[in-house]
Amino acid sequence: GDSVTQMEGPVTLSEEAFLTINCTYTATGYPSLFWYVQYPGEGLQLLLKATKADDKGSNKGFEATYRKETTSFHLEKGSVQVSDSAVYFCALVRDDKIIFGKGTRLHILP
Amino acid sequence: EAGVAQSPRYKIIEKRQSVAFWCNPISGHATLYWYQQILGQGPKLLIQFQNNGVVDDSQLPKDRFSAERLKGVDSTLKIQPAKLEDSAVYLCASSPAWAVYNEKLFFGSGTQLSVL
Numbered sequence: 623g624d625s626v627t628q629m630e631g632p633v634t635l636s637e638e639a640f641l642t643i644n645c646t647y648t649a650t651g652y653p654s655l656f657w658y659v660q661y662p663g664e665g666l667q668l669l670l671k672a673t674k675a676d677d678k679g680s681n682k683g684f685e686a687t688y689r690k691e692t693t694s695f696h697l698e699k700g701s702v703q704v705s706d707s708a709v710y711f712c713a714l715v716r717d718d719k720i721i722f723g724k725g726t727r728l729h730i731l732p
Numbered sequence: 733e734a735g736v737a738q739s740p741r742y743k744i745i746e747k748r749q750s751v752a753f754w755c756n757p758i759s760g761h762a763t764l765y766w767y768q769q770i771l772g773q774g775p776k777l778l779i780q781f782q783n784n785g786v787v788d789d790s791q792l793p794k795d796r797f798s799a800e801r802l803k804g805v806d807s808t809l810k811i812q813p814a815k816l817e818d819s820a821v822y823l824c825a826s827s828p829a830w831a832v833y834n835e836k837l838f839f840g841s842g843t844q845l846s847v848l
Contacts, residue, residue, distance in 0.1 A: 665735070665823065667839070
């Protein structure tokens, strides 16, 4: 069945460091891909999305490109801030069903 | 715009007890979802409502879990009796009727359940 695999956390970085959180997926057909973020004490929020191959989603300085050839949707940010500390979930949607990865906790040190 | 409201925020019960969670979605959102998020895992869909009808409950453990959305607005999720493995955060989410592929999901803060 469809699945999402993302790198295990926690990931700890210093402020202004470059961030990559890896995400790969397994799915038949052509799913839409998403990154959700969960800040402490809050619900999940959509961070960015891509609906077809080679699309790049971006928001708040984060980017991810839908790579069909490698079945990947890695999340990147050039310079992280303390306020980016949260749990990040990669997800795919196919046939109106959403499947989440296990989440990656990110800690940014000042 | 008010977000998705859930209560209680935390609940601690003993195994074999019953528990209920409440969710009030964003006004006007026709679709409501309950997810279970076990520590270290991503959210897993338990049940999806469209207005007051069930669209998908294939992953709901129906021997102990039940959910209703009688008037197509707020919803309750019940566990009876609870087991240790039910310890998790229970998330409610809603989306407008016109949402495509769930991309307009709005999540509540969740109810953290601990079963002792």
